[in-house]
Amino acid sequence: GAVVSQHPSWVICKSGTSVKIECRSLDFQATTMFWYRQFPKQSLMLMATSNEGSKATYEQGVEKDKFLINHASLTLSTLTVTSAHPEDSSFYICSARVSGRTYNEQFFGPGTRLTVL
Amino acid sequence: KQEVTQIPAALSVPEGENLVLNCSFTDSAIYNLQWFRQDPGKGLTSLLLIQSSQREQTSGRLNASLDKSSGRSTLYIAASQPGDSATYLCAVRRNQGGKLIFGQGTELSVKP
Numbered sequence: 001g002a003v004v005s006q007h008p009s010w011v012i013c014k015s016g017t018s019v020k021i022e023c024r025s026l027d028f029q030a031t032t033m034f035w036y037r038q039f040p041k042q043s044l045m046l047m048a049t050s051n052e053g054s055k056a057t058y059e060q061g062v063e064k065d066k067f068l069i070n071h072a073s074l075t076l077s078t079l080t081v082t083s084a085h086p087e088d089s090s091f092y093i094c095s096a097r098v099s100g101r102t103y104n105e106q107f108f109g110p111g112t113r114l115t116v117l
Numbered sequence: 118k119q120e121v122t123q124i125p126a127a128l129s130v131p132e133g134e135n136l137v138l139n140c141s142f143t144d145s146a147i148y149n150l151q152w153f154r155q156d157p158g159k160g161l162t163s164l165l166l167i168q169s170s171q172r173e174q175t176s177g178r179l180n181a182s183l184d185k186s187s188g189r190s191t192l193y194i195a196a197s198q199p200g201d202s203a204t205y206l207c208a209v210r211r212n213q214g215g216k217l218i219f220g221q222g223t224e225l226s227v228k229p
Contacts, residue, residue: 006160034216043206043219044161093160106151106217108161 002028004096006109013084014117021079021112023094029074030096034106035067038091050077084116119144121209123220130197131228138192138223140207145188148213152181152192153206155222161206165192197227 003026013019023033031052036044048064050056050071058064066088068080077096081088093111120143130136140150149168153161165174165181167190173182180193190207204224208217 004160043221046216049216091158095161105163105166107163108153110160111158113158 002026002096002098002107004030004094004107004109006092006094006112008112009110010113010115012115012117015085016083018080018082019084019114021081021092021094021114023077023079023096023109025075025096025107028096028098030077030098031074032097033071033077034095034097035069035077035079036093036095038093038111044093047079081114084114086116089114089116119147119209119211119218121207121218121220123205123207123223125223126221127224127226129226129228132197132199134197134227135193135195136197136225138194138205138207138225140190140192140220142188142190142209142218144211145185147185147209147211148215150181150183150190150207150209151217152179152190153208155204155206157203164205194225197225199227199229201225202227 005024007022033050035047038044046059047062048056048058050069052071052074056069071077091111094109095106097106122141124139151166152164155161167174167183178195183190204222206222208219
């Protein structure tokens with residue numbers, strides 16, 4: 001299957017700082033990438049959908065100025081959590097959709113654990 | 118609005134048992150359905166994808182079925198092993214470009 005990587009796998013930061021998370025498709029080109037947030041014992045909540053070269057589409061209730069998404073190339077998308085606060089602590093997972101392959105199957109990264117002190 | 122429900126929320130079985138995980142969705146107009154596995158603190162691993170025109174898909178000890186008209190899918194795991202312990206998530210997509218709608222997951226524990 002297609003491989004999606006995320007970096008870093010975990011990060012601890014102080015309140016008020018900004019954190020950038022990278023998502024890469026390693027062996028395929030992804031025209032569409034997704035960012036999810038997951039709280040303990042809960043399912044994934046879609047935050048935004050990004051298409052290469054265009055602005056991300058945010059889900060209702062997600063602050064676009066808080067969670068900056070850039071999809072500059074077909075293999076890289078970044079999520080920047082600006083002015084992070086403790087309530088932003090969560091598990092962030094990216095996903096890439098394989099365009100042109102069978103049925104637009106989605107593949108997920110290993111996730112990034114963000115802890116804001 | 119599409120809603121996806123998974124029952125049970127948690128399941129504990131002894132090693133070697135065959136088991137069935139259930140997934141139901143309220144809107145039968147789906148493009149495809151995907152089953153995923155998530156280990157604690159990890160991302161999702163795609164297990165099986167079933168197109169709306171298909172009835173089932175198989176991979177090793179896993180078999181997923183789809184009954185679109187009744188809004189149900191099952192994931193059958195044969196001869197369960199402790200290594201199968203994880204959370205299993207199902208998700209549906211309404212159309213080719215649509216987003217995945219996830220269920221809450223079933224947390225499976227297989228005891229040696």
